Amino acid sequence: MREDGVGQRGLREEGRADIARPGLRGHAGDIALTDDAGFQRQLFWALWAGVLLLKLIVAARLPLFVDEAFYWQEGQHLAAAYSDLPGLTAWLTRLGVALGGEHPFALRAPFLVIAALVPLLMVRITAREFGPRHGWQAGCFALLLPLAGTLGLLALPDAMMALATLLCVDAGARLLREVSAASALELALGLTLGALSHYRFIAVIGVGFIALLLLADGRNALRDVRVWIAIALGASAWTPLVAWNLGNADAGLRFQLVDRHPWAFHADGIAFIAIQALLVTPLLFAALAHASWRGRHGALPATRYLALLGGLVVLGFFTLGFFADTERVSFHWPLPGYLALIPLLPGVLALWPRPLRAATWLLAALGLLAMLGYYVAASTPQTRARAAAEKWYPANFAGWDELADAVRRQRERMPPGTRVIADNFKVGAELGFALSDADIPVLDHPLNHKHGRAPQLDLWGLSHRGGTDWSASPTLLVVGVTEVSYKHLLDRYHALCDMVGPLPPPTMLNVDHGRQRFALFALDRRREGPCTTPAMAWIDAPAGAATVGRKFEVTGWAFKDGVGLERVEILIDGRPVASADYGREYAGLQKDWPPSNDPQHPYVGFAAPVDLEAVESIGPGRHWLGLRLHGRDGSIEDWSEQPLQLR
Secondary structure (H helix, E strand, C coil), rough: CHHHHHHHHHHHHHHHHHCCCCCCCCCCCCCCCCCCCCHHHCCCCCCCHHHHHHHHHHHHCCCHHHHHHHHHHHHCCCCCCCCCCHHHHHHHHHHHHHHHHHHHHHHHHHHHHHHHHHHHHHHHHHHHHHHHHHHHHHHHHHCHHHHHHHHCCCCHHHHHHHHHHHHHHHHHHHHCCCCHHHHHHHHHHHHHHHHCCCHHHHHHHHHHHHHHHHCCHHHHHHHCCHHHHHHHHHCCCHHHHHHHHHHHHHHHHHHHHHHHHCCCCCCCHHHEEEEEHHHHCHHHHHHHHHHHHHHHHCCCCHHHHHHHHHHHHHHHHHCCCCCCCCCCCCCCCCCCHHHHHHHHHHHEEECCCCCHHHHHHHHHHHHHHHHHHHHHHHCCHHHHHCCCCCCCCCHCCCCCCHHHHHHHHHHHHEEEEEEEEEEHHHHHHHHHHHHHHCCCCEEEEEEHHCCHHHHHHHHHHCEEEEEHCCCCEEEEEEEEHHCCCCCHHHHHHHHHHHHCCCCCCCEEEEEEECCCEEEEEEECCCCCCCCCCCCCCEEECCCCCEEEEEEEEEEEEEECCCCCCCEEEECCCCCEEEEEEEEEEEHHHHHHHCCCCCCCCCCCCEEEEEECCCCCCCCCCEEEEEEEEEEEECCCCEEEEEEECCC
């Protein structure tokens, strides 16, 4: 062992000399000690404290993301594993609200603490392998890397996955030097936390094992029984998830590995490079790629290990992108690979020209601020409202507080004992958190299956089958209208009719000009007759965001299945400004909406001349154009608004 230790020290000195004299060899990650570690330490702690303070402020104001709400609901039904995840994320949400109360900040508190440990562990790994100065630098980049710096803002599995990844990285690097009980125990801890966090951690395990097999020192470490005991302990942590899948027809595994992925080649995967370069920031992305490439031939086994582990994880997810799910968020999947490469980053940047290094630092800082800025925007109602017509509108954060208030008001007008039923898991979980009720029943909905939550709702007994489960007790049905694409909305309304019968006049809630839209139905009995739905409408002219004068014409169509519409009003900023000529022939519309049974077809078109010359309160600039739809059943529904620029 002494000879091996001397050999390792010699390699470390050789690697440091390589970087100190880059013209000779310059292997990435093998670095020389310098005398400015004190400044790097001060910079790290300033960044660590500043980023943490910003995240605490944002986390206290940010509305609950829909996945966070469902993890809270899982935490209120404690189990060893769930349909979408292992148990640890739900347990942490339960811990947060148990200690801090039913508030989003309390829910996120354990994740913020875990995320704060990630850069500290990064400093430890890098400083031990490559020296203190580069350890502090790596810690800084673990804070500035946007995907890592925002960890913990949301109560999601990624914070614990990041910590588990670094524990395994640290243990692997130590095992390459010398197998010890401490390093084996750290490996077992990392493998266990990862197994309890997410299915995706399998990628870290598999690639880490391959990286060790590719290195002579790694193969030597794998011959030690202590390493295999650690691996066995980590493998045992998957037992609850395996047991859940065995008891539920592999529903979770099938969703994660089969149902959500097309498993057919698609060229969209090439966008991975552009998306990752944008999210990581371009120069930092290039530096990490450089570190992976050069590190393959580093003087130290740890350098080669980190380069292989990080590079193969990122490359693996890049390849997967050509065959896997493109509908749901996946940009954060390669984060474990970037974390493994960050210890090599200071050595690579030491070889770059000073202006390029400065630009890398600056772009990374700006990238982190941009991502934090997005969350600030998502937490600000005024900003969300102004962004209602933009693609980046944060729909999964928006409208839940307003919906909870509307539900409370509606229940006050209904008989005591009125129960709430949600039409999808998002509404059920968000309302559950706001109303402190983790047992809100949920109707069958495509979203429940798309996100793998339907089996879990079934296990909790919260899957409501509509008519077959109906009782005489008064019920408030809450429908997330904008959770269904517009072309499928009428089909969804008719599916609701099949489940609960013809729908009564709804209370419509438009949040942020209708970008988030909910319908509340007070149901006191099983209704009979043709399917009656909320109104459907479309403005043909003027187009969204069009610029018009003080006089213009609004044309389009509108219908309401079951009963029809009586009249249509034109709104500017929620204020009626004209009454439309409704009932014009609109040929062919029913062919576009075959299920529609509005008795007025095809006379469902409208036109309205709008004259704002005498309306001084509506001046030039941006305004919002909307419709007020009056049904023949007495219902009044405000339609979603679109931006309009007045000259």
